[in-house]
Amino acid sequence: MNDNRVAFIGAGNMARCVIAAMVKAGYPKDNIMAANRSEPKLLALAADFGIHTSLSNADAATWADVIVLAVKPQMMQDVCQQLLADAPEAADKLFVTLAAGLPVTHYEQWLGPIRLVRAMPNTPSLVALGVTGLYPSRCSNYEKAFVDHMFSGTGMTVWLEEEHEINHIIAVTGSSPAYFFYFMQAMQQKAEQLGFSSEQAKAMVAQTALGAATMALQSEHSFAELRAQVTSKGGTTHEAVSSLATAGLESIIDNAMQAAINRAEDMAKSI
Ligand SMILES: NC(=O)C1=CN([C@@H]2O[C@H](COP(=O)(O)OP(=O)(O)OC[C@H]3O[C@@H](n4cnc5c(N)ncnc54)[C@H](OP(=O)(O)O)[C@@H]3O)[C@@H](O)[C@H]2O)C=CC1
Numbered sequence: 364m365n366d367n368r369v370a371f372i373g374a375g376n377m378a379r380c381v382i383a384a385m386v387k388a389g390y391p392k393d394n395i396m397a398a399n400r401s402e403p404k405l406l407a408l409a410a411d412f413g414i415h416t417s418l419s420n421a422d423a424a425t426w427a428d429v430i431v432l433a434v435k436p437q438m439m440q441d442v443c444q445q446l447l448a449d450a451p452e453a454a455d456k457l458f459v460t461l462a463a464g465l466p467v468t469h470y471e472q473w474l475g476p477i478r479l480v481r482a483m484p485n486t487p488s489l490v491a492l493g494v495t496g497l498y499p500s501r502c503s504n505y506e507k508a509f510v511d512h513m514f515s516g517t518g519m520t521v522w523l524e525e526e527h528e529i530n531h532i533i534a535v536t537g538s539s540p541a542y543f544f545y546f547m548q549a550m551q552q553k554a555e556q557l558g559f560s561s562e563q564a565k566a567m568v569a570q571t572a573l574g575a576a577t578m579a580l581q582s583e584h585s586f587a588e589l590r591a592q593v594t595s596k597g598g599t600t601h602e603a604v605s606s607l608a609t610a611g612l613e614s615i616i617d618n619a620m621q622a623a624i625n626r627a628e629d630m631a632k633s634i
């Protein structure tokens with residue numbers, strides 16, 4: 364499966380995370396290429412991972428067996444239409460898109476009836492602790508197996524039965540690293556006000572988050588049960604958690620995740 368040449372069109376944050384995961388999982392760097400409209404990110408990727416790079420999307424697509432579209436959704440139509448004009452044979456290759464919001468029908472308008480997997484990874488893929496949601500269109504079983512292999516180094520892969528579930532994955536795992544970073548940022552700020560240095564505060568908060576997540580993954584207990592184990596009757600945790608509940612944490616999270624889904628649905632209509 365490592366024989367397929369994979370070209371990323373767009374070499375930004377998410378392409379870097381997936382490329383890092385592939386290389387660390389043993390995918391041959393000689394079979395990976397990144398194309399970008401400007402050079403700096405390509406130089407960094409070549410230096411860090413030893414992959415091929417190109418300033419030409421068409422050259423990368425011609426070289427590849429599998430084309431990964433990794434530009435922002437707002438750029439996608441131009442990139443796809445230009446690709447088809449410059450390298451029409453690309454339309455016969457397997458496509459993977461990382462973009463939020465854009466449904467299969469949009470790609471079919473721009474590129475024709477392509478074989479496509481919509482993938483929704485997240486940034487912890489960089490450290491092999493990510494989650495990638497995957498939705499296939501017109502793909503063979505071999506192509507699905509290949510894409511699963513490609514993303515296996517990102518962490519966990521989840522195949523979806525219905526296309527609209529991609530928007531749910533965005534809310535649950537694609538965008539959610541930012542929710543956790545925001546929570547940790549707020550905790551760090553308070554720790555600094557209490558007198559800890561910025562470095563100490565960041566390390567303590569991140570270590571506690573890692574410990575809590577690791578416990579949850581290794582335990583049969585629910586999140587609520589694990590929370591109860593920390594919460595002594597009449598103790599400090601009860602006061603802290605009650606304060607969060609009174610402030611409406613659950614509805615805050617519900618609203619935030621729904622806002623991500625709504626935005627993904629709006630993007631499909633506006634692009
Ligand atoms: N970030 C995340 O957590 C996630 C992002 N995604 C999706 O991944 C995609 C990329 O997002 P992200 O990596 O964050 O965005 P970035 O802005 O970091 O990367 C986009 C890259 O595309 C390049 N680019 C823009 N136009 C062209 C073009 N015409 N030809 C070639 N390259 C071009 C940009 O080049 P330049 O350096 O010159 O600006 C940039 O490097 C988006 O569609 C997003 O929805 C999906 C899951 C999670």
Ligand SMILES: O=C(O)[C@@H]1CCC=N1
Nearest residue numbers: 462463533537538539
């Ligand atoms: O914010 C975004 O639109 C992208 C998709 C999921 C994470 N980042």
